Amino acid sequence: MAAESPNGNGSGHVQDLAWRVGGPQGSGVDTAALIFQRACGIAGLHLFGRREYSSNIMGRHSYYDVRASEMPRASHRDAVDLLTTFEAETLSRHLMALGEGSGVIYRTDDADVELHKITYLDGRYADDLAAYLAERGLPATTGGQLEDAKNRGVRLFKVNIDEIVAQLAEAMGVPPAIAGRARNTLAVAVSTALLDFSRDYVKAAVAKTWPGRQKIIDLNVEAIEQTYNYVDANYDRSDFAISLHGCDSTEKRMIVNGNQAVALGKIAGGIGFQSYYPISPATDESFFLEAHEEYPVTDGGQSNVIMVQTEDEISAVTMAAGAALTGARASTSTSGPGFALMCEAIGWAAINEVPLVITDWQRGAPSTGMPTRSEQGDLRIAATGSHGDFPSIVVASGDVFEAFYDAAECFNYAERYQGIVIHVLDKALSSSSRTVPYLDTDQIGIDRGLIAEPRGEHDEGAFNRFAVTESGVSPRTLLGQQGNAHWCTGCEHTPQGRVTEDPVVREDQIEKRHRKMELALSELSLDEKVKIYGDRDAELTFLSWGSNKGAIIECLDILEAEGIPARFLHVRLIKPFPVDEMTELLSAASPLVIVEANFSGQYAELLRTYTGIAPDHLVLKYNGRPISAEEIHRTVREIRQGDAPARIVLRNPYQ
Amino acid sequence: MTTTTEARTYKAKDFSQPNANDWCAGCGDFGIINAMHQACAKLGLDPSSVVTVGGIGCSGKAPYYMGTYGVHTLHGRPLPFATGIKLANPDLTVMVASGDGDTLGIGAGHFVGIGRRNVDLTAIMFDNEVYGLTKGQAAPTLAMGMQTKGLAVPTSQMKINPLMMAYTCGFTWIGRGYSYNIKQLVQLMMDAIQHKGLAFLDVLQPCPTYNNLHTKDWYAGKDQEEVRPRVQPLPEDFDPSITADSSEDDVLDHARSFMYESHRWGTEIPTGVFLNNTGLNSFTERIRERVKSYAEQTPSNKVIADANGMSNVDLTSMFDELAVN
Numbered sequence: 001m002a003a004e005s006p007n008g009n010g011s012g013h014v015q016d017l018a019w020r021v022g023g024p025q026g027s028g029v030d031t032a033a034l035i036f037q038r039a040c041g042i043a044g045l046h047l048f049g050r051r052e053y054s055s056n057i058m059g060r061h062s063y064y065d066v067r068a069s070e071m072p073r074a075s076h077r078d079a080v081d082l083l084t085t086f087e088a089e090t091l092s093r094h095l096m097a098l099g100e101g102s103g104v105i106y107r108t109d110d111a112d113v114e115l116h117k118i119t120y121l122d123g124r125y126a127d128d129l130a131a132y133l134a135e136r137g138l139p140a141t142t143g144g145q146l147e148d149a150k151n152r153g154v155r156l157f158k159v160n161i162d163e164i165v166a167q168l169a170e171a172m173g174v175p176p177a178i179a180g181r182a183r184n185t186l187a188v189a190v191s192t193a194l195l196d197f198s199r200d201y202v203k204a205a206v207a208k209t210w211p212g213r214q215k216i217i218d219l220n221v222e223a224i225e226q227t228y229n230y231v232d233a234n235y236d237r238s239d240f241a242i243s244l245h246g247c248d249s250t251e252k253r254m255i256v257n258g259n260q261a262v263a264l265g266k267i268a269g270g271i272g273f274q275s276y277y278p279i280s281p282a283t284d285e286s287f288f289l290e291a292h293e294e295y296p297v298t299d300g301g302q303s304n305v306i307m308v309q310t311e312d313e314i315s316a317v318t319m320a321a322g323a324a325l326t327g328a329r330a331s332t333s334t335s336g337p338g339f340a341l342m343c344e345a346i347g348w349a350a351i352n353e354v355p356l357v358i359t360d361w362q363r364g365a366p367s368t369g370m371p372t373r374s375e376q377g378d379l380r381i382a383a384t385g386s387h388g389d390f391p392s393i394v395v396a397s398g399d400v401f402e403a404f405y406d407a408a409e410c411f412n413y414a415e416r417y418q419g420i421v422i423h424v425l426d427k428a429l430s431s432s433s434r435t436v437p438y439l440d441t442d443q444i445g446i447d448r449g450l451i452a453e454p455r456g457e458h459d460e461g462a463f464n465r466f467a468v469t470e471s472g473v474s475p476r477t478l479l480g481q482q483g484n485a486h487w488c489t490g491c492e493h494t495p496q497g498r499v500t501e502d503p504v505v506r507e508d509q510i511e512k513r514h515r516k517m518e519l520a521l522s523e524l525s526l527d528e529k530v531k532i533y534g535d536r537d538a539e540l541t542f543l544s545w546g547s548n549k550g551a552i553i554e555c556l557d558i559l560e561a562e563g564i565p566a567r568f569l570h571v572r573l574i575k576p577f578p579v580d581e582m583t584e585l586l587s588a589a590s591p592l593v594i595v596e597a598n599f600s601g602q603y604a605e606l607l608r609t610y611t612g613i614a615p616d617h618l619v620l621k622y623n624g625r626p627i628s629a630e631e632i633h634r635t636v637r638e639i640r641q642g643d644a645p646a647r648i649v650l651r652n653p654y655q
Numbered sequence: 656m657t658t659t660t661e662a663r664t665y666k667a668k669d670f671s672q673p674n675a676n677d678w679c680a681g682c683g684d685f686g687i688i689n690a691m692h693q694a695c696a697k698l699g700l701d702p703s704s705v706v707t708v709g710g711i712g713c714s715g716k717a718p719y720y721m722g723t724y725g726v727h728t729l730h731g732r733p734l735p736f737a738t739g740i741k742l743a744n745p746d747l748t749v750m751v752a753s754g755d756g757d758t759l760g761i762g763a764g765h766f767v768g769i770g771r772r773n774v775d776l777t778a779i780m781f782d783n784e785v786y787g788l789t790k791g792q793a794a795p796t797l798a799m800g801m802q803t804k805g806l807a808v809p810t811s812q813m814k815i816n817p818l819m820m821a822y823t824c825g826f827t828w829i830g831r832g833y834s835y836n837i838k839q840l841v842q843l844m845m846d847a848i849q850h851k852g853l854a855f856l857d858v859l860q861p862c863p864t865y866n867n868l869h870t871k872d873w874y875a876g877k878d879q880e881e882v883r884p885r886v887q888p889l890p891e892d893f894d895p896s897i898t899a900d901s902s903e904d905d906v907l908d909h910a911r912s913f914m915y916e917s918h919r920w921g922t923e924i925p926t927g928v929f930l931n932n933t934g935l936n937s938f939t940e941r942i943r944e945r946v947k948s949y950a951e952q953t954p955s956n957k958v959i960a961d962a963n964g965m966s967n968v969d970l971t972s973m974f975d976e977l978a979v980n
Contacts, residue, residue, distance in 0.1 A: 041979025254977035264973060268966045272954025273743050275735075294946050296969045302948035303957055303968065306742055311768030315735040318728065322708075322739025325726065328954030330743070348729055408966065438974045446960035458669065458702050458722070478955065479724045479740060480747050482703045487718060489727035490711075498674065498719065499727070 015045070015070045017244050018077040019191060020097065022063030022090030024120075025056055028184040031209075032084070033064035036188045037255060038205035039197070040068040041435055043246030047255060048550075050076040050626070051431040055280070055371045060120050061089050070247050074399050074434065074550025078628045078652070081242050084191050088113040088142050089121050092129065095145045096654035100153030103240055104146075105190050108160050112143035128653050155240050159190055159230075168226045172219060181216075182223035189227035195244040196237065199228050251437055258429035258547075259284035261400040262333070262359060265407025267295060267305065268441045272328035275308040275319040280371045281430040282333045282361040313338035317345040317358065324354045325488065327451075327478035329411045331357035335427075336365045336378050346420055347386030348490040353466065353474070353513065355414035355421075355449070359407070362426040362546075364624045373624025374428035376546050379602040382422045383575050389510065391517040392420040394574035398549030400434050402572070408444045409528075415449035416523075417516045418476055424574065426597070428626035429547040450475050455483035462486045462496040468508045472515030517576040529573040529581055538565035540636075541589035543615070545571040545603055547626065548595050554629035559636065566636075571603065577610040591616035591639060595632065598622055621650035667692040669702055670722045677716070679787075681871075683834035683860025684713060687781060688720045690837050691750065694844035695723070700748055708737040710753035710762065712788045714781035717752035731761030734769045734778065738938075741776050744955035745939045748848060749776040755794040756786045759815050763795075769853060770824025775937040777847040777854045778826075780817060783862035784869060791865030804867045818917035818929055821855040822910075827932040828854035829895075829913075831925070833886045834861070835871060839926065846928060852937045859886065859924070879922065889916055889927035899934035 019036060023029045030051070037047050048067040054060035065076045081102045085091040088110040098104055115126040130140035136151075138144035150156055162176075164186055169179035185206060192202050206220040256264070263285045266274070276286040286307065294304045306323075310316040316332040323330040334342065339360050349356045362378040364370025369377075382394050393413050397403045403425060414421040452475035455463065463484040467474040474495075477484040487497030492509060494500050534556040542552050552568050559566045569585055586592060586607075594604045594615040601618045608614050619635050621627050631650045638644040670692040678684045695705060705723035709715035711730035718725025728736045733751045741749045758766055758780045769778075784797040791805020795815045802809035821829045828850040832840040840858065847854035861871045876883045889895075893916060897909055909930070916925050936944075943949050952958075961967045 038979055044980065047979070249980075253979055254974050255979045256977055260977065264970060267973075268968050268970060270957075270959025270966065270968070272957055272959075273739065275739065292973055294948055296972065297958075297967045298961055298969050299967065301952075303952050303959075304946045304948045306942060306946070306949065306954055308738070308742065308772075310735065311764050314732060315738075315765055315768055318732045318735040319739035319742075322726075322736040322741075323743035323954055324739075326740055326744040326747070326955035328743040329959065330739070330954065344729055345732070435979055439970070441966050441968060441970055444966040445964055446966055447964075448960075458665070479706050479726075480704055480744050480955070482701075485703055485722065485724045487725040487727060490729055491727065497725070499716075 015068070015244060015247070016073070017068045017195070017242065018079065018081045019066045019068065019084070020063055020080045020082070020094060021084040021187065022061065022094060023086035024059050024089070025053060025062045026058035027086055029062050029064055029086070032184040032187050033066060035185055035202070035205045035209055036066055036191065038208050039188070039192065039201040040066065040244070041253060041255060042204045042208070043198070043201045044249030045069060045247060046072045047433070047435045048073040048076060049255070049433040052625070053372050053431075061093060063090065063094065068244060072435070073554070075554050075629055076432070076626065078630045082191055082195065084187055085110065086187065089118045091142050092118055092121055092145060093125070093654070095149045095154070098149055098152070098154045101241055103155040103157055103194065103242065104149060105157045105159055105194070106146075108158055110142055111146065111158060112141055115140045115142070157190070157194060157235060161186065164226055164230050167230070168223050171226060172222055174219070179219070182220050185220040185223045186227050189224045190231060192244070193228045193231035194235065194237065194240065195242060197244040198246060199224050201246060253435045253437055255433050255435050256400050257431060257433040258400055258403050258425055260288050261403035262407040262423070262425065263288035263292070264439065265404040266331060267292065268404070268444050269408030269411040270329045270446055271305050271331060271411065273306045273320060273323035273330040274332060275310050275316040276333050277310050277313045277316050277338060279335045279338045281363055281427040282335045282338070282359065284430065285333045285359065285361070313341040314345065317342040321345060321349045321354050321356050324356045325479045329355070329415070331359060333359040333361070335361045335363050336381070337368065339378060339381060343381070343386045346392070347388055347390060350386065350390035350392055350420050350513070351490055351492070352488045353418040353476070355411070355418055357410045357414050357421045357423060359423045359425065361430050362424065370624045372427065374426050374547070374597060374626055375622060375624060376426055376597040377599070377602070378424065379574065379598070380605070382424050383606060385420065385422065389514070391417070391514050392422060392575060393417060393520060394422045394424060395572060396424045396545045396574055397429070397572070398546055398570055399429070400436060401439070403429060404439050405444070406572070412445070412447040413520070416447050417520050418449060418473060419516065424546065426547050432547070449473070452477045452481065452484060454481040457483050458485070464495040465497050466493060466495045466509060468495060468512045471519050472512045473519065521576050521578060524573065526581060529578040530585065531570045531572060532567060532585070533570065534560070534567040535565040536567055538567040539588060539590040540564070540566040540593070541586065541591070542566065542568040542593050542595060543571065543586070544568070544595040545574065546597070548597060551627050551629045551632055552595060555632040555636065558629065558633050564636070564640075574603070574606070577606060579610050582607065583611045583613070586611070586613050593617045593619060593639065595619045595627065597627060617644060617646055617648055619648045619650065623651065623655065625652070625655040664699060665696055665702060667696040670695045672720050672722050674719050676720055678713060679864045681861070681863040682713070683783060683862070684717070684781060686834035686837055686840065687779065687858050687860065688717055690840035690844055691717070691721065691779070693841045694848060697841065698845055698848060704746060705748045705750065706740055708733045708740065708749060708751045710757035712754040712757055712786065714752050714754040715757065731757055732765065733757065734762060734765040737776050738769060738772065738774050741774055742939065742942070742954070744953060745775070750848070751776060751778045753778070753780060754786070755780060755782045755784065755796040755817070759795040759817060759820065766820065767824045770821065770826050772938040773825060773827055773852045773935055775852055775939055777844070777856065779844070779856045779858060781860060782817065782857050783860045783866055785862050785865045787862050787865055801868060803865055805865045816917060817857045819914065822913060822917070822930060825853070826855040827852040827930070827935050828928070829930040830854070830928045831857040831859065833859045833874065833926055835874070836886065836926070839888070843928065846931070850931065851933070852935060876922070885922060885924045886926055887923050889925045889929070893927070895928040895931045897930065897932040897934055901934060
């Protein structure tokens, strides 16, 4: 399916540009995206960035979407306004994302390449494109695709990169090989020149990218000049309506992705220890923490987080549990395969009432699945977590703000309710970035829960660590507290932590542990359980969780403009399941549309289990790519027309 | 690190527990636990600053017979649990009690991992060559071809040499004792605990219920024509010491004799200190070298809230790194 038009830009209203750059991994796609983002950020625009990459070091395809807007945006746009390509594969893969009025930049060399000769273009992809082109009497080449794009109203900008490099080399008095190092900047500058975007922003971005390295800055600044001159000399922009301009904003902003937001939130929340085993897409969180293992605190001193890269995820989770027993705020971070390895230890932490935070960055599953693509397929395992019955708290975040504040709050939940907290996020959120104002740590309270006083003397016998209480919460001792020695064990145990198989003690302990979840449900606010957006009285109800949030909220805006009332329940607290609230909120939902990025509707399954409520429509996507507002909007149209099935699968063969 | 209390000296009985003990009569575990009580007392430790970490199996029950903090973990996982405890609170003395199957079977990956870190703790391996609690299956220390009485057929898997394994993984103190030589065992435990780094103590012990081959009598050499205990101290001229000043030749000389002594298993099984490498910094020291504040602010004791109960972290510098304008 080719992108629909128009692209919501170009007609002179609120600026909202969708720019895409792609290329082989290792070729500088990320650098180009960084420079473009910085230039837009300096220009006062809000940004949403989305990174798609392959499980590969060098050579395979990756791309980066930047959405630059006068309004804050929280999702990508499927319909791209301007596509920048480095080579034939990117050109071939993404031309279908372009609609009427949009543009594509491509190299002379890539203008006529046989699709089936593009090394990493999947056979299925090339076959489908070839069939599509054949239907239109076009050859299975990038030339055929370009012709088709032109027929669909896409403006083609063929660029002779070598010519610009040669001009740059001459201007700088350096060999072309040296001038070629500015290729990424040059690619960005072709885009920004075509968008009539001030070159000064791009120059400022270059200076910020290589601080203090004047020779590199000089080369790149000249590359910008040469490129703008080239574009002026070679293209007539009068029939290309898409442009981008800076806006007045003095707000200080940073650009942060999901991995960084969680790491920052953990630091703000007082993390002391994190152990991890490398796994995509979780590792960048731990990397950020390692790079910031020591940091200032407000009294002028220094604090730290101790990071350990372990031999496997079992070690990671058990090491963190050990640290938590001493009173540390401890966590580990992983993705589905690692989480699966942690399950036994999750049960141990639960039965020992250890405050432990596990961050799960979901990716395509099962098994190794699609390691660098997104999915919301871990909800079921996160909600069960291990064998047996035990309390745990499962929190899902939908954007970088939530990722930050939830990461901090998870430690409070873990210590207040003395147990496992699983923080569920996904690949889409991990690698999408947003401009945000400096986050506010003044809002982050610290609640360490009920901690026992040291008894001092050693002779009083073992401490009743697991005392049976009305609330289910027992005063927690920390290993090393004077006089509070007791035992911890994965076996059922007495209040002192001695192994027991006594039936009454067993009942007392398992019931006590579960009472903590009743307590949590009674103490947590509605906002901590589910957030409501849109028209609260509307019957048309979207229900979702995680990173689909941005797309659904954007769809609500579109529906509002169309005069269609709708509301959106974004679930934060997966477990313990807020039965009363969800039942009440959904009583008037019609139709109830549940949106999830997985095959089976894992949240819908939980909802039905706990409340008996089933959705009228289950909207699912499991091709590894994030859901867009356009897809939701199209689905609503089908639902309102009355011809939508109960199960709707979002598909796009060209993503 | 070893904590000594000034206020009070604890005796061996303070490190023990009156809990009903359910090890089999005649089990070698009794000797090991008695030695643990005595070693802690002789070192002047405070029971509140000692954590005994157990795995799963008969040996995993050791924490219940200690008057210290006791953490009965998962099968194969006591070493990473213990690592987390030690790194989060370096003031604690951490001892791990785990079986041969726990340590070198299901937990072998962690044995390798912890060796690379030289975490300052003591791993005591209860080495009876069988899985007792699950009724006598072969442990990774049982030699190929042997058939203890719980086995339907002789084991067709080779044994691991625990001392060689520990050496290869990077343990910086390696020793071997015998559960019926308490005097030596106490001294070995004291040395291991005092070692500033990762110590591995292999303790040979009979399993009177399932190991009918390597019994107390076998260790005493009573099956031999000339009765002489198999368990013997290392030769007097064996020097286990490696220091920061040791030359490459010193290290190679030691490696040769270490390899030789650790492979002796027959009429004579050497016990004692096989390696005492004081030349390598511990994991806590490695962290301290990089993270200066760790000397005062550890994960277990650091202050994380201000007077109003709000986060005390100043993220401004990190936000500046991520700033776009």
